[in-house]
Amino acid sequence: MTGLSVRAVGTYSSSIKIGVLAAQGAFAEHIATLSQLEVAAVPVRLPRQLEGLDGLIIPGGESTSIGRLMQDYHLADEIKGLVRHGWPLFGTCAGLILLASSIHPDGKIDPLGLMDITVRRNAFGRQVDSFETELKIPVLGEKPFPGVFIRAPVIEQANSGVEIIAELANGTGVAARQDRLLACAFHPELTEDTRLHRYFLDIVAGNQ
Amino acid sequence: METGTWKVKVGLAQMLKGGVIMDVVTPEHAKIAEAAGACAVMALERVPADIRAAGGVARMADPTVIEAIMEAVSIPVMAKCRIGHFVEAQALEALGIDYIDESEVLPPADESHHVWKHDFKVPFVCGCRDLAEALRRLGEGAAMIRTKGEAGTGNIVEAVRHMRAVMDGIRKLASTPQDELMALAKEMGAPFELVNEIHQTGNLPVVNFAAGGGATPADAALMMQLGADGVFVGSGIFKSSNPEARAQAIVKATTHYQDPQIIAEVSKNLGEAMPGLDIKQIPTDELLAPRGW
Numbered sequence: 001m002t003g004l005s006v007r008a009v010g011t012y013s014s015s016i017k018i019g020v021l022a023a024q025g026a027f028a029e030h031i032a033t034l035s036q037l038e039v040a041a042v043p044v045r046l047p048r049q050l051e052g053l054d055g056l057i058i059p060g061g062e063s064t065s066i067g068r069l070m071q072d073y074h075l076a077d078e079i080k081g082l083v084r085h086g087w088p089l090f091g092t093c094a095g096l097i098l099l100a101s102s103i104h105p106d107g108k109i110d111p112l113g114l115m116d117i118t119v120r121r122n123a124f125g126r127q128v129d130s131f132e133t134e135l136k137i138p139v140l141g142e143k144p145f146p147g148v149f150i151r152a153p154v155i156e157q158a159n160s161g162v163e164i165i166a167e168l169a170n171g172t173g174v175a176a177r178q179d180r181l182l183a184c185a186f187h188p189e190l191t192e193d194t195r196l197h198r199y200f201l202d203i204v205a206g207n208q
Numbered sequence: 209m210e211t212g213t214w215k216v217k218v219g220l221a222q223m224l225k226g227g228v229i230m231d232v233v234t235p236e237h238a239k240i241a242e243a244a245g246a247c248a249v250m251a252l253e254r255v256p257a258d259i260r261a262a263g264g265v266a267r268m269a270d271p272t273v274i275e276a277i278m279e280a281v282s283i284p285v286m287a288k289c290r291i292g293h294f295v296e297a298q299a300l301e302a303l304g305i306d307y308i309d310e311s312e313v314l315p316p317a318d319e320s321h322h323v324w325k326h327d328f329k330v331p332f333v334c335g336c337r338d339l340a341e342a343l344r345r346l347g348e349g350a351a352m353i354r355t356k357g358e359a360g361t362g363n364i365v366e367a368v369r370h371m372r373a374v375m376d377g378i379r380k381l382a383s384t385p386q387d388e389l390m391a392l393a394k395e396m397g398a399p400f401e402l403v404n405e406i407h408q409t410g411n412l413p414v415v416n417f418a419a420g421g422g423a424t425p426a427d428a429a430l431m432m433q434l435g436a437d438g439v440f441v442g443s444g445i446f447k448s449s450n451p452e453a454r455a456q457a458i459v460k461a462t463t464h465y466q467d468p469q470i471i472a473e474v475s476k477n478l479g480e481a482m483p484g485l486d487i488k489q490i491p492t493d494e495l496l497a498p499r500g501w
Contacts, residue, residue, distance in 0.1 A: 023463055024226040024247055045464060060223045061247065062283050068245040069463055093223070108242070108282060121282060127306035128329045130216040131209045150219045151284065151306070190219050 016204060019044040019053040023069035025061015025094060029189035033197050045069075047078040055088035055180075055204040058095030060150070060187050063121065066094055067109040076112060083114050088180040090200040096183040097121060097153050104156060115178050116159040123154040123172075123185075135186070137166045137175065140195040147174070148187040155185070177203075212329030217351035220284065220307065220331060221415035224248055224352075224438055228428065228459050229417070231255050231442040233273070235280035241445070244455035248284040248307070250440070251277040256313050256360030257443035257482065260494070266314045268296040271303055278304065286333070291500045292318025294327075301330040307352070308332045310345075312499035313359045313442075322500065325349030335419065337370045337497055339377025339406075343398035344501075346414060353412065355436075356497040357420015360443050362484035364421045364430065366497060371418055371434045382410040420497070423448070423481045425461030425474050432465035449479035 020030045022043035034041035034057075044050060056079065058066070070076045083089055091099040100111045100119040111119075124131070130151055134144035145166070155173035158164055166175035166184065175184035175196075180203050188196040202208040227247025232238040238249050253269040254262065268289050278285045284306035289296035291310055296317070300308050310323055312335050325332040326349035334345035335356035342353045355374070357367030377396075381403060384392055393403040405413060418431030419440035428439045439462055441455075448454045457474040464470040487495075 022226065024245075026222045026225060028225070029222065045467075061225070062223065062227060064242055064283055065227055065245045065247045065459070068243075069459070072245075072460065106282060126304045127216075127220055127284065127331065128301065128304060129211060130220065131211045132213050132215060133209045148215055148219055150216050150223060187219060190215060190222065 016040065016054050016201065017042065017052060018201075018204070019050060019056045021056060021058045021066065021070070021075070021095075023061075023073075023075075024065045025059045026187070026189060027059045027061075030057050030059050030092075030197075033189050033194055037194055037197060037201065039201060044075070045073070047074055050075075050078055050082065055090070055200070056082075057200075058089065058091040058098055059189065060093035060095065063094040063097040064108050067098060067111070070098070071110065076110070080112055080114065083112075083181070086180060088200070088204045089114065089182070090197075091181075091183040092187055092189060093150065093152060093185060096155075096185055099181060099183050115176065115181050115183060116162050117155050117176060117178075117183075118157040119153045120156050121153050122151050124149065124152060127151055133168070135166050135168075135174070137196070139165050139177075140199060145188070145195065146191045146193055148190045149174075149185065150187060152185045180204075214351070217331035218414050221333070221352035224284070224417075225415055226463060227438045228455075228462050229286065229438070229440045230445055230455060231440075232277060232446070235276045237446055237451075238277045238280045238285075240452055241455055242281045242283050244452060245459035246283060246455065247438070248286055249277065249281060250286045250288065250309065250442070251305075252288065255443040255446060256496075257362070257447050258360075259313060260360040260496075268293070268300065268314075271299070274300075274303055274305065288314055289323070290314040291316035292321050292323060294323045297323050297328060297330075297332075301328055305330060310334050310350075312356055312496050316499050322348050325351075333417070335497075335500065336374065338373035339381070340396035340398045341501070342374055342377075342412065342416070343396070343402045343406075346402055347399040350414070352415050352417070354417040354419040354440060355431075357418070357422070358487055358490075359420045359496050360485075361421050361487065361490070362423040362444060362447070362482040363487055364423070364427045365487060367418050367420045367422065367431060368434065370420075370497075371431060371436060374412075374416065375435045378406055378410065378412065381406045422458075423484065424478075425457045425471055428458045429461045429465035429471050432462060438462065443482055447482035454478050454481075
């Protein structure tokens, strides 16, 4: 295993508590994965529910819908503030879009602007172009990771300080890390493979 | 790279959960829906209330209308084909629609057979009145289920009946002894493999939305509390006096369905809801839910 330090299931500190943004989208799937890893996970719909959390996951869903609900209930500013104080955050698909500093092609969403990347929405086309493929993610070891891409975005550009941790065969960036921020264009929460979640929990625990 | 897999079909519906899918008939409607926070739109020529009023044979929408709506928004766009009309479905797939609703709102093209949905790369959502009907549609390849309700009435009573029937069916299957499942599958007229799966897991293997009759934020939250994963709102938004405000309010009520204070707050000053119909006053042959089986 190359550079893999993710832990076995059920070895995380019982004190870790992760929030999953539950404005809209596949939040229940992330909560189920975290529960499987014996980590406390709670849905977050309002700013007061961010209190006492060690990190947050922004799930897949519709980024315009999630973005709108984050603005309406003042979650966006709260989350930005917490991340500026070093709070870890993991975004999948719509979560990747919302983490970005800039989005192509439209101005329909105000992203959080936390990760120094430019993201293209619906980069592969419409639903009939959604696909599954095996991904190489060296930080997770040699075993390929099941990549489920649904109307997925891609990382078009990443500035210095951002590490692209997964690429498609053609070199397109589909997962990235910047300090304690993690993001991917695919859906680990729809698979049985928990390695990316464990990698995020290692970031939360300060082991990565 | 493999496209059109079961996982990406069901997966898109999973991404719609906790959201509101709104019927729209113009690109302007679609933009209002998207800005209000809709997770998808259903592209139509007429909303169900108008289809009901017009009578006659409503069909798949004009591709010009569908394409204009697809062009206008970046969220997923769904469209309806008639029950059993696999060529309308093929045409919708060719247009690049994101989800097909094989819908009882249009008069069926085939009274015996639904579309064999496994043949398509595009995923399908189908209506149901109870668990057995849901499982028959899943057997044919539907990747998402919704209640039928009674579309275009602004009356939630049928959607409630259907959602309760689905949930009750799941509870019943979960508690039925293994050796009685085959007889139960026969009685239900549902595929044994799916009956057995629900017995084991206690859950539907796909996303289940509410549809047919919702008109208010409280209607949406009611369906969510009854176990829906999200809601379709057809005529309820663009047949109301203030579609923009109502669309935003229904989106918020769907997210915060467990928070009565937020539901009360967003229900204020929405103007007139769409006019509602008493189901009992509708002649039996004009009811939409009995279409399909």
